[in-house]
Amino acid sequence: MTQRTVYVNGDYVAERDAKVSVFDRGFLLADGVYEVSSVLDGKLIDFSGHMQRLKRSAGELEMSLPWSDETLLEIHRELIRRNALEEGMVYLQLTRGSAGDRDFAYPDASTPPTLVLFTQAKALVDSRSGSEGIRVATQPDWRWTRRDIKTVQLLYPAMAKMAAKAAGADDAWLVENGMVTEGASNNAWILTHDGVLVTRELSHAILPGITRAVVLEIAAALSLDVEARAFSVAEAQSARECFVTSASSFVTPVIAIDEVMIGDGRPGDVSRRLRSAYIEESRRRAI
Known part of the structure; x- marks a missing residue:
């Protein structure tokens, strides 16, 4: 089976090599948000709307989002290219990251957020x-x-x-x-x-x-x-x-x-x- 390339915190890696900390707050506390952008003919649909909602979701939770729309668009497009995705979705998941242990309190600003993206092929038009x-x-x-x-x-x-x-x-x-x-x-x-x-x-x-x-x-x-x-x-x-x-x-x-x-x-x-x-x-x- 062909391995997808996924994005994890700045790196493009094979899905079998993708890892986040066991102390990531998304895993322990569901302390994260996500977006799904659809792809038709290798291009993204409604991307700006999804990024606006991502920023709103992160803002409502006081969660850091240190990437610009342009950078996130670049990552989406690179994943589409690497996975030769013509039709399907790109999932983006953002969490508050890992401070190295489990705690209900939000970590301080020195803890970087976790950013993961992956593609999923799916027939959207002729379903x-x-x-x-x-x-x-x-x-x-x-x-x-x-x-x-x-x-x-x-x-x-x-x-x-x-x-x-x-x-x-x-x-x-x-x-x-x-x-x-x-x-x-x-x-x-x-x-x-x-x-x-x-x-x-x-x-x-x-x-x-x-x-x-x-x-x-x-x-x-x-x-x-x-x-x-x-x-x-x-x-x-x-x-x-x-x-x-x-x-x-x-x-x-x-x-x-x-x-x-x-x-x-x-x-x-x-x-x-x-x-x-x-x-x-x-x-x-x-x-």
Whole structure:
């Protein structure tokens, strides 16, 4: 099996040789943040948006980020080149580093942060989920209340996804106080029978999705009405269409929620139109 080249704290190394300290706070305390930038035709999608969110996440946690966007872009591009990645993702993980022992207190400024990046090849455009849609199962949203920070503490989303798979679904939608917050790793949308797109408003309750922001721009260009508000599971089940957005799935139709078919149980016209427009716009903007 061909070994990927990964980036660890300034070095490009074979994945089998990649190492961080056992005292790294990302490993011990989930004290870290991350970003995922998609790659099409060997180029990065929505890169500036992902870097802006990375800086915001680090800032919210008072975490050092001593690399410029230009330097991070250079690292991303070098990894894409070394791994001959045409389509897939580049994952970036930033932690508060290792002070050499375990302690709840943040280390002082002399402790350098840990920066790791790796690539993952994946079919993004011609995916089964993109063309056929996915089924979701609802799960209680038991995450912490600062979901607007893209942290590496992903245990509960993983649990929710596994519970959804056990229920015969492809993914989970998380529900709090009877309202959908978001998917386990994506933003949730519905299209009402009046032709209005609805997605949750930005707050500490959801991640400010970069793909979500671009889809909002595309919806405006297509003269689609949009409302930023919460919606219930029942409203979603009775909607004309449902879909999710994320960097790794673009716009993906949802065809069933808790075994209740959405519409006729097939991807809807608006979802397909938004997916096609997003891919086209992403290729145009890619760097």
